[in-house]
Amino acid sequence: MLLHALGAYRCPDKQSVRKRLTDLLDAHPQRPVLLCANHLTMIDSMLITWFLFDFRTLLTRFERFPWNVPELQNFGSNILLRIMCYLGKCVYVERSGSADSRRMSWAKVLYLNRLGETICIFPEGGRSRTGRVDREGAVYGVGQLVQENPETLVISVYLRGHSQQQYSFFPKRGDSFFLDFRLTPCRAIPGRRGQREITQQIIEDLEAMEQNYFATR
């Protein structure tokens, strides 16, 4: 409702996508969920939550309310963003921080994953500078998470405002969104090489949904 009032963002396919997602999640009870989304604006995770889950689900199935993993630099200096992150289930990371700091953040994420929580993550590592799924920017932490818990249900999510050309802070006011998702059946391959391969499987699904989007425009 807040988002609707702020920007009047809308997703015409929201109901059918929600139905598909609910069916998928109900078919895989007890499995932690990892939403792996493309990344173009600073409020993508809010929009994904808003479009994928109805308000009732967020209240009654709180484990489906996705945790987010924002970069501290992106919100740490803004009190409003800090409050929103505090309220919105966030585990912050410092991408250029120490190895210990990054390890601690990942330990929290892994813990939440093992609890069966839903986590929303951006495998591209940041907003795509090209405006398209950025394979070059891919970070392999997502692969690490799947390795740590192969029970994780990996769902690749593609969200894009129809007016979105490049990356931006906010989507264009009043924009209408395309939303799609796929279950990505990741093979849990061990080692660093495995982390890369798992991440690439997800990136490939995001690219495939992006191609579908542009092919049907």
Add this chain to the structure above:
Amino acid sequence: MEQAEIYTNVVRIISKHAKNEDALKSISTDTHIIKDLQVNSARLVDIVLDFEDTFNLEISDDDADRINTIGDAVKLVKELMH
């Protein structure tokens, strides 16, 4: 493999991911991979995997975390090869 050859290969592998062309021109063992060459930290995994393939060795996570400069990488590869 001699140290000079290790250095050449390390620089070749890391250069592929460097965004700072000026820093590449004055590269040395003291050059910091992330701060000077502006390599995306996410690409460090690719660099370590390239090291493993090129020098036919295995690098642990702890060892990988010790790589900050070109010199660190050369030293680590040399240690693991001998």
